[in-house]
Amino acid sequence: MSAVLTSNTTSAPLHQSSPGLWTLAWRRLKRDKVGMVALVVVVFFLLMITGAYTGLIAKNWSKEVGVSYANPSFLAGAVNLEAKVESKEAVAKVPYVDLSDIDPLAPRYKEWEERTAKIKVTETPRAESLLFGGDKWGRDVVQKAIKGAQTSIFVGLIAALIATVIGTILGALSGYLGGRVGDFMEWFYNVFSSIPYILLILAFAAVFASSPAMADFRGVPMVIAILGLTGWTGIYRLIRAEFIKHGSREYVKAAEAIGASHSRRMFVHILPNVSHVCLVQLSQHVVQFIKAEVILSYLGLGVPVDSVSWGTMLAEAQSELVIGKWWQLAAAGISMAILVTAFSMLTDSLRDALDPKIK
Amino acid sequence: MRWLVLKVGHRRLSGSLFAAFLVALVLPKLPAHAVEKKTLKIAFRAAETGFDPQKIEDRYSVGICENIFDSLLSYDWLARPVKVVPQIVESVPVGEEGGTRFTFRIKPGIYFANDPIFKGKRRELVAKDMEYAIKRFRDPANRSPYSWLFEDRIVGLDEFVAAAKKSGKYDYEAHIEGLNVLDKYTISFKLREPDYNFIYFFTLPIVVPVAREVVEGYASDTMAHPVGTGPYMLKEWVRRSKIVLEKNPDYRGHTLETRYANPADPWDQAAIKSLGGKTLPLIDRIEISPIEEEQPRFLAFMNHEHDYLEETPAVFIDQILPNGKLSPEMQKRNIRAFREEAPEITYDSFNLDDPVVGGYKPENVGFRRALILAHDRSQEISIVRRGQAIAAQSPVPPGLIGFDPTFHAIEQEFNPARAKAMLDMLGYVDKDGDGWRDLPDGKPFRLTYKYRATEDTARQLAELWAKCLADVGIRMDAVAVQFADLLKDRKVGKYQVSGVAWTADYPDAQNFLQLFYGPNTNISNDARFKWPEYDRLYNQSLKLPDSPERNKIYREMNRILVVYAPWRYGVHRIFNHILNPWVLGYKKHPILFTSFKYLDIDAVAQKAVMQQ
């Protein structure tokens, strides 16, 4: 039924050794200006999140350096009502209730007091304005966006990696072995692909969120698991087609003749020749999953409170727009847009570079 | 005539899309007399579940039931502190036989709203309807979330339920010793133990008489077929999207009691001016749509789509009430803000059975108290609540019977130095040099805090506590849990620290103090606090009516709670309800959820501004 079955073009592979393919691809990519710019941006982001991960930058993103919703420095003088909220007490100034008669700690009150006196608590002054503004706790939005990039890209990369690995292994087994195994894999694929993707994600999320078995994996690992376990179907489809194509080619037959095992033929001989498909799919899925993370975080199924992602920033910023504090929305939205744009363009260029037939 | 047109219209609406289309085209062209119909449009913060009083618990569903059903007792609308008054009974019963017997006499001549199930006959409310409702609470088939109200309380009821469970047949005709229908209108309860707060149960909009033939006639979906004696009827219900109430034409009418009004309170005076002497209710139709997201709910009000907005989300408060005063824009629109100090508390409880945060030894107690001292509650109030909250000093909110305005303890005041000193003193110091404190025996530890997923405020609170504890050297992981799971985990003690809120079911401090009563573990004592002296005082307080003597016992109980610290007290929230100028006589009752019964609208002014 599908186009795959009808494509029996058994022309010999142009480049049997993978270095040739990759070198050529790299040369083509270098000529592609847009691709190179995109690559630079992506590498920049990757360096940035490595820096954030190792603590070189944005280490103190959670420090409250400004007042609540500190203005961006270019709006330094603007009114900031939110910074001046004061708390009030219900109880008038009456003496504290005496507990010493029932308190098991009463014998140590004196020691406690002496120790307290020795501890100094210093409060750092808070800035009225920050480079690109502050969030409600007075944290620097730029630092938050950098740290948020780390989480979001990490989730996107790892989930895409998992999806690619699942899709590749299943696709390889199905395409190469065919027969019963192939039928079974096709069935498995059909099951997953017949459920609308969003619904599949929500179903997994609903189950994982209330499952006691998943209790220890809440937060980032859960998001990665949901995305990785549901997102492999497209990759499976493509890889399977590639393996069907390559399975009947001469170099694989030659490998068989010299006694290479099935697994060796699949993963040592064929895989390098289809790895460019994996790579393109991987980068495409990174983009898709970064966007999905935002939605999951918005739904409260995302990253934990002591870390930050673009998704949690957008979820937070949701109500800030109405009160005129647009900078968090802008910071997260723009940095995400830049990375995703660059990543998408890089994906396009990679595809062009790796597979010159498709334009 | 008008009613007829609309009723026909509705039948067609549910008929076919085409008919709906026609009606939509025709309706706006109806003669202008439709104007005099007063329609109120508002939003709820969350979706309702249904309107079978004995099957629900969420405040939104209960709030609707408040208008469809009549509880035996209710509250005077204006009196503060709140005052229990009879609603459909002749008087508020006094506890007889040492506070173990309560007898209600229902007023004759109160009728259920007309319903096809009554086959055209008027159906009078009788004492048996109340008995039936009480039995429904314990019927296992109903899974009533409020069945605990009548557990371990009425003589013979528990035995009856146990026997019914064994035989598999729940017989509504069976006679129960403590549940006596004395005559057509009189019902009398005999309790096992004295309990002066028993009368409060009969103010709850869920402890209401229901007609057995209605429940059985609509057995497949009782949630959608509430038939009561109250001022409104459920006209239309698109679940989780729209609730339409319309005036019950058979309703007897009620009036505003002005006796307890506060002459100095402008809201009371405005209510008297708009509603005094009139037969209520005045609103003909109420359309409610649940909008969970804060932005659309707020913008819908700002955009003239709703008449008022209750519980303005804290984030937007500076748009409406900068520095506690209405903003110029709001003033221009003549908008008013009603400020309500809600009878509730937000809190974090510790699981006292937990090996790390639990226990009653001095070092356990000191550890918990250090955690509380490390928490910066002023940030909770100023940033998370935007100033719309009062720091709690005890579990009892202000305004409740038994609240002690002179009670506050230094143990509740944010003081990181004292927290650190306490931790140092008890041996919770960093022994392995990783920068985080370890247990006195040298083992490293992390605390886990469970909070409600999908709620932004809960997340911010979790963020705040994790941050504050990090400042004194303690790691806390915050875990978002679906609300239902959170309640479950708390119930069975599968948590370390977790945060929720408790709102008064009735206006007595006991409703909050029962949350620490040892035998209530696995029921409502989620902290699993068990302290014999506390339980003794609690039992003693039950046997007393409201009195200085009982207040003294309450104070003693509060002292125990501060010392052993099963909770970190959060805040009592302040809600700001903002009203368009044509909303007349508005007042919010601290216990009752809705205000529809005592409200009017200037329909002409409304029509001029509101989006239709």
Added chain:
Amino acid sequence: MGAYIVRRLWQMIPTLAGVVLLIFFLFNWVGGDPALVLAGKITNAEQIENIRKQLGVDQPYWYQLWVFVKQIVTFDFGRSWATNEAVSNILITRVGPTLTIMIPVLLLETMIGVVLAIGVAYVRGTLTDRAIMMVCTVAMSISFLVYIIVAQYIFGFQLGWFPVQGWSDSFAKNIVTYAPLPIMLAVFVGLAPALRLYRSFFLDEVNQDYVRTARAKGLGEKTVMMKHVLRNAMIPILTNVGISLPGIFVGSFLLETFFSIPGLGREILTAVNRSDFPVIKAATVYLAVVTMLVNLAVDVLYKAVDPRVVLK
């Protein structure tokens, strides 16, 4: 053709069985204990046991699976755990609003997408082409969430062109008043990927031999594009529309939540938040069935449109 359809329908059975097994495995095995989810504000162990019995979770797994299969076949998924409403009723009443939004979205998106794509394909390789593609890529990289938040604020509130939220019983009022903003948003967001995709379809055709032949015949570029390329590119485009067709039943839960549209997506989301498993299970199984049927219909249509396709 008839034999083909029958065979395809037969092939759906194992897939459907797989979907059922997957859902059953997820919800009855991995998922938590529903009784605890249901128990209310204050409850006790006995009550929880009672709820478990009612839901049949104390039965062995094979029995629960049997119950599940029976539910699917009889279209009776029982009642929602959260509200006790019949699940079938929830699904039926929610499809209307979702389709009110999504059908116009799909139509507009396809039409505008095709028109723009053919325009872009016409000027392929020029600066305009590259610029438009660039804009598309950028537009695609902004989160849908940002679009909704900003658009609701600007168009609904600041400019006041549309109501911020709402829904009525009248289809006419919905389509005139409440639906335009969400529809426009969804079309705007969906347009960029559609445009990119359709452009690639057109370019695939442009390089085909028959186009070269047509040009060689001396036909003008416009005639070639409109007559030959468009007709042939419509096949992959329609296939693509077919693929996205089942998705419209789920709708966009984000749109439905923000604009208070009582649709399926919002319902499913509420069910996720309430751990209301029967609703999610029913929605998943039935939408899987719809997906399979729609795919079959698309394949058959494909055959009707393009006689070269051999149905296997």
